[in-house]
Amino acid sequence: MARISDPPLTTGARVTLDSLGHAGQASVLMALKPKSTLSWDEIGFICEGMAFASRALRPATTGINEEFSLGPRGAWILSLILNGVVYPLDIANVIGSGRSLISAELARLTEAGLIQSRKNPEDGRRTELLLTPLGEEASRRVRAGLSEIVMRQLGSYTREEMLLCARMLHDFRKAAGETGAL
Numbered sequence: 001m002a003r004i005s006d007p008p009l010t011t012g013a014r015v016t017l018d019s020l021g022h023a024g025q026a027s028v029l030m031a032l033k034p035k036s037t038l039s040w041d042e043i044g045f046i047c048e049g050m051a052f053a054s055r056a057l058r059p060a061t062t063g064i065n066e067e068f069s070l071g072p073r074g075a076w077i078l079s080l081i082l083n084g085v086v087y088p089l090d091i092a093n094v095i096g097s098g099r100s101l102i103s104a105e106l107a108r109l110t111e112a113g114l115i116q117s118r119k120n121p122e123d124g125r126r127t128e129l130l131l132t133p134l135g136e137e138a139s140r141r142v143r144a145g146l147s148e149i150v151m152r153q154l155g156s157y158t159r160e161e162m163l164l165c166a167r168m169l170h171d172f173r174k175a176a177g178e179t180g181a182l
Contacts, residue, residue: 050169056153060145064138068112071105073097075142078114078131082139086128114138 038046061075068074073095080091092102106129109115114135120126131139154162 050172057146057149060142060149063145064142068108068114068138070108070112073102073105074109074114075138077102077105077109078135078139079142079146081115081129081131082136082143086130087126088129091129109135 061072064070064075064078065072076095077091080094085091085094088102088106089099091106092099095102106115106117110117112134113132115129116132117127117129120128150162154165157165
């Protein structure tokens with residue numbers, strides 16, 4: 001298929017939109033469509049929102065962290081385990097912290113009676129984490145707090161708008177090389 005930047009196929013030949021077919025026409029039109037541009041004020045507005053948005057979520061995790069003498073990631077780790085992220089290395093990767101920091105947090109969670117570990121049934125070399133009944137109850141409290149905060153802060157938006165926002169944030173993290181199940 002000829003591209004706009006290709007030289008003519010023969011001297012005097014011209015590539016027209018009609019000669020490209022439907023798929024080619026769509027590609028050309030997409031390439032010609034100007035990208036959205038934002039002013040610095042708009043970019044700053046987006047960056048400020050992303051940089052400080054997580055502060056609004058702290059009240060949902062602070063109570064659990066204080067009640068059980070956990071570090072700042074403790075309640076988040078409970079949520080990850082509840083969501084199926086059960087291997088310490090995977091938790092470290094999702095949170096973006098070193099393994100030693102996560103190990104210290106897992107020790108606090110174990111000491112508090114919120115999690116326990118067991119050997120993976122298929123691969124005895126791997127340890128997987130499980131919530132205790134107390135850990136499940138604490139996770140439910142975190143989820144309830146997060147749900148209340150999100151709905152209070154974003155409840156005036158439609159479900160579709162909230163999911164679009166979440167998709168955009170997820171895509172932003174993914175483009176930065178982070179993975180995450182939060």
